[in-house]
Amino acid sequence: MKVLISGGAGYIGSTVGSACLDAGITPIVLDSLVTGRREFTEGRAFYEGDIADGALVDRVFAEHPDIAAVVHCAALIIVPDSVADPVGYYRANVSKSLEFVGHLLRNGCGRLLFSSSGSIYAAGEDFSVTEESPIEPLSPYARTKAVCEGLFADIAATQPIRVLSLRYFNPVGADPEYRTGLQLRRPSHAVGKLIEAHTAGEPFRITGTDWPTRDGSGIRDHIHVWDLAAAHVAALRRFDDILHGPTRSTVINLGTGTGTTVRELADAFNSVVTPPVAVVETGPRPGDAAGAFTRSDRAKRLLGWEPRHSIADSIRSALRWAEIRDERLGDGDGENGDRGLPHA
Template sequence: MKVLIAGGAGYIGSTVASACSDAGITPVIIDNLVTGRREFTTGRAFYEGDIADGPLIDRVFAEHPDIDAVVHCAALIVVPDSVADPLGYYRANVTKSLEFVSHLLRNDCERLVFSSSASIYAANADLTVDENSPLDPQSPYARTKAVCEGMFADIAAGRPIRVLSLRYFNPIGADPKMRTGLQLRRPSHALGKMIEAQETGVPFQVTGNSYPTRDGSGIRDYVHVWDLAAAHVAALGAFDALLPDTGGDRSTVINLGTGRGTTVRELLDAFNSVIDTPVPSVDAGARPGDAAGAYTRSDRAHRLLGWQPQYSVTEGIRHSLQWAAVRDEVLTP
């Protein structure tokens, strides 16, 4: 089996590529390297360019006519940046995705796995969600994901393509073999900020302290990135059983989370349990576009994909710290 991974030089896309390779699936990578890293494409078929570039997509399929499916991980993902630049986010995440799917249709690609986000949900009072929960995205980034899901479902209903949207919760960790990890030295998410606080000696900021959670800080469903990657491998293997080309639904969604909610303060406690000198914290205001968060109560991924997470939050923290220690050796300045 061969799969095209759009955004395959990024954090999640490159990890999916490694999981595919380990499972005997050949990855082909396309990435414009705006946030991705060339080092993550070493030893793989790689095309540097944009998913909206029709002639480039045509060349990829001409040179790899045996591509069986596409995993679409190409997107901008930083919530505060999307608040500051909604135009750029809609252009990158929605407009280019629309162009991309038109190029896939022209090249007779019928299977698309889309990297979506649990940030599109309206959480229940208990902050849990499942695939049938109402949607209420709270940031331009989240809305781009919701728009893409609806757009792909509409296209799949009338054209020869089937779409499986995987709604990620909050990825942490790195490839346990340390082949890939977060490419940014200073990532903006909570765990990245904790590592930065440890390195600089500056207290970690708990952004938002009046959410309706057990300790007032935001709550997330932290899922190890290698578990996410394994779910993609499972999705590729189960794709035709889930979405047969002989009638029935042409698109569906699956949550990818652990089913356990962890608050930011609890994440900091777990972080401090695996380092020598605990990181202090200070309370700060919520960032633009932030929300209380949510975690999945669904077992749909287990039922339909035979998938369930193997790594704990603590193991994700350890792998993130291991990656932070070797990142500058793997990635050139």
């Protein structure tokens, strides 16, 4: 099987590509390298360019007529940037995705696996979400994901394409062979801040300790990126079993089922490093929220998928990637890479 991965030189897309290779699936990468890395395309068929470039997409399908499905990971992903530049985010994430699906239809591609986001949900009283939870995106970035899901579903309802959207929150770590990982040298997510504090010998700050969670700190759904990649492979394998007959589109959540509080994350980090990082408590930052995590019952039922890696496994993987990142990517500042994790 061949699959086209848009955004296949980015963090998620390249890791999905690695999982595909390991599963005997051939990834074809389409990426503009605006945030992706050329290093992550090594050993893979690679087309540099924009998903909205119809002539380029036509060439990809002409040269690979046996592409069976598309995994759509191409997107801008930084929440603060989306607030500062909503026009740019809607253009990149929505307008270009609409053009892209038109190109896929023209080329007879009938299967689209959309890498979406759990950030589109409104969390329940226990901070969990399911596929039936209300949609309430709180940033332009999150709204672009919700809009894309809607337009894909509308198109699939009457056009010869089916769409499966995978929604998840905070990926962590790298693939087991460290072929790919986070592009940014100093990521701004909590695991990145813990690694930075440990490296600098500085304390890690828990911002907000009065949230109505199990220990007062915020809760997030940190999941090993390799588990996410495995779910994408399972979705490709089971695509026709999930979407058949009148069912033209659906969504599946991917997560731990319990979430991890910031305090639990710091404890897990300190269980795998020496010396441990000192932890201090501070007030919440403007815009902070208690957080959310997703139930994944549907993923278990439809994909046969459950996360296999613990939060400690994810942290070990992130630590190892941080050690080798500069050597792997050949730069010291990460200016050409992603500036954080998607769906944070």
